Amino acid sequence: MADTLLLIEDETLLGTELACHFREQSWEVVLAATLDSGRRLLAEWEPLVVLSDMNLPDGNALDFLESLGKQRFRGEWIFLTGYGSIPDSVRALRLGAFDFLEKPCDPERLDLVVAGAARSARAQRRLTDQSASETRRYTPASFIGRSPAAAQVRSLLQKLIRVPFSALTLGGETGTGKGLVARILHHAGLRAGGPLVEINCAALPRELLESELFGHEAGAFTGAKGRRRGLMEQAHGGTLFLDEISEINLDLQAKLLKAIEDKIIRRLGGDREIQVDVQIIAATNRDLETGVREGMFRGDLYHRLNVFRLELPPLRVRLDDLDDLLPLLVAEYNSKAGKRVKVLPAEVWTRLRCHSWPGNVRELRNLVERCVLFAESEVFPVEWLQLGTAAPAVAAPAVAGERLEIPLDGSMSLDEIDRYVIQTVLERHQYNVTATARLLGTTRETLRYRIDKYGLKPEAGRGRE
Ligand SMILES: Nc1ncnc2c1ncn2[C@@H]1O[C@H](COP(=O)(O)OP(=O)(O)OP(=O)(O)O)[C@@H](O)[C@H]1O
Numbered sequence: 001m002a003d004t005l006l007l008i009e010d011e012t013l014l015g016t017e018l019a020c021h022f023r024e025q026s027w028e029v030v031l032a033a034t035l036d037s038g039r040r041l042l043a044e045w046e047p048l049v050v051l052s053d054m055n056l057p058d059g060n061a062l063d064f065l066e067s068l069g070k071q072r073f074r075g076e077w078i079f080l081t082g083y084g085s086i087p088d089s090v091r092a093l094r095l096g097a098f099d100f101l102e103k104p105c106d107p108e109r110l111d112l113v114v115a116g117a118a119r120s121a122r123a124q125r126r127l128t129d130q131s132a133s134e135t136r137r138y139t140p141a142s143f144i145g146r147s148p149a150a151a152q153v154r155s156l157l158q159k160l161i162r163v164p165f166s167a168l169t170l171g172g173e174t175g176t177g178k179g180l181v182a183r184i185l186h187h188a189g190l191r192a193g194g195p196l197v198e199i200n201c202a203a204l205p206r207e208l209l210e211s212e213l214f215g216h217e218a219g220a221f222t223g224a225k226g227r228r229r230g231l232m233e234q235a236h237g238g239t240l241f242l243d244e245i246s247e248i249n250l251d252l253q254a255k256l257l258k259a260i261e262d263k264i265i266r267r268l269g270g271d272r273e274i275q276v277d278v279q280i281i282a283a284t285n286r287d288l289e290t291g292v293r294e295g296m297f298r299g300d301l302y303h304r305l306n307v308f309r310l311e312l313p314p315l316r317v318r319l320d321d322l323d324d325l326l327p328l329l330v331a332e333y334n335s336k337a338g339k340r341v342k343v344l345p346a347e348v349w350t351r352l353r354c355h356s357w358p359g360n361v362r363e364l365r366n367l368v369e370r371c372v373l374f375a376e377s378e379v380f381p382v383e384w385l386q387l388g389t390a391a392p393a394v395a396a397p398a399v400a401g402e403r404l405e406i407p408l409d410g411s412m413s414l415d416e417i418d419r420y421v422i423q424t425v426l427e428r429h430q431y432n433v434t435a436t437a438r439l440l441g442t443t444r445e446t447l448r449y450r451i452d453k454y455g456l457k458p459e460a461g462r463g464r465e
């Protein structure tokens with residue numbers, strides 16, 4: 001499709017000449033001799049570039065551009081004028097015009113400027129189209145799962161996307177969907193029209209993180225070439241997603257808190273105050289409260305970010321979600337890898353349900369990718385599940401509060417399970433046989449017999465660790 005250009009020019013000769021010039025370069029050109037006809041055209045057509053004279057018979061093009069408003073026009077505007085004056089050009093640029101050229105303009109320069117405007121307009125359109133498609137892609141319903149726990153997350157998301165929150169913390173183990181939820185909150189929320197800027201605080205050395213977040217002026221530190229807008233500034237009007245927030249050091253935490261409270265930042269090496277309006281989503285798979293207790297995380301920042309808190313449940317407590325996630329992921333990798341896996345054998349379901357999923361949905365995603373990739377028929381290949389070998393930690397039993405988790409994937413025999421249960425309870429009761437027997441509903445004699453059988457002595461330590 002040809003690039004489109006609207007020419008607004010009342011001098012007929014110049015107008016026709018310019019139109020011919022750009023048509024020769026394969027532009028689709030429409031010529032308007034008045035602002036009024038320009039307005040009518042713009043109402044139903046969206047040219048990539050507008051090249052416009054300043055003074056038209058029915059008014060001034062600067063006022064016209066101002067009346068259009070920048071949002072309604074997704075292209076670039078260039079002024080070409082014989083009566084150019086500095087105040088006009090300043091106002092033009094302030095109104096968002098791409099450039100301001102004086103007549104007569106050298107054709108080569110004109111071509112260069114128009115080509116630059118076209119490039120910029122195309123890039124802007126790509127961005128808005130992309131963000132429109134992300135808005136469709138990320139809704140609360142994108143958080144998949146039929147379990148009550150997943151439904152609860154969706155219902156909280158439904159509420160949160162309607163309120164203008166300033167900060168929110170996302171907790172949850174690795175792979176539980178914190179990144180996904182941050183995208184849903186932004187793209188389905190009130191700030192969807194603004195940018196979503198993400199940064200992983202653990203991925204950058206601490207010194208760099210500060211200049212990434214706040215930006216710097218030229219020469220602020222050795223190696224600071226030129227001026228750089230920080231991520232806080234880039235997120236203005238939108239959302240800043242701070243992943244792994246627990247990794248920020250205490251100094252930077254203080255600076256971040258101040259920026260959130262005052263809505264003002266200063267670039268490194270600069271003293272100008274810059275207004276920023278950002279919504280902060282902070283994610284962590286660590287316990288921030290412990291961080292606060294141990295003096296690694298500022299209490300005031302913690303409370304500021306914790307205005308809302310959303311805790312994502314691990315996959316092992318919502319295994320029913322496998323019923324929705326597995327087919328969906330299989331379909332996704334089928335289409336990526338050009339495969340046709342559609343039979344999911346009962347054994348696959350059983351093995352997946354017995355697994356403890358320390359890597360949560362990300363682990364499931366990786367597993368499905370591997371299995372679909374290696375599938376040789378329409379059947380999901382059980383042999384590629386590799387649940388025992390790929391992640392040995394997975395098959396380990398674990399104590400979770402008042403509960404025990406025992407893997408049912410065949411990695412523990414009945415005797416091993418028996419031994420593990422007894423040993424754990426014994427440890428909890430400082431090897432008091434009477435208390436342990438009572439809790440397990442058995443006699444002291446039976447318990448002693450098994451303690452001997454399994455060699456469970458206080459100093460023996462855990463058999464399976
Ligand atoms: N409920 C869900 N429905 C659909 N996809 C999900 C769900 N939860 C997680 N995912 C997918 O699982 C993958 C891992 O999720 P994500 O990256 O959001 O995890 P995370 O909590 O940010 O992990 P980490 O702490 O390691 O950064 C992503 O591809 C994400 O889209």
Ligand SMILES: [Mg+2]
Nearest residue numbers: 178179243283
């Ligand atoms: Mg993440």
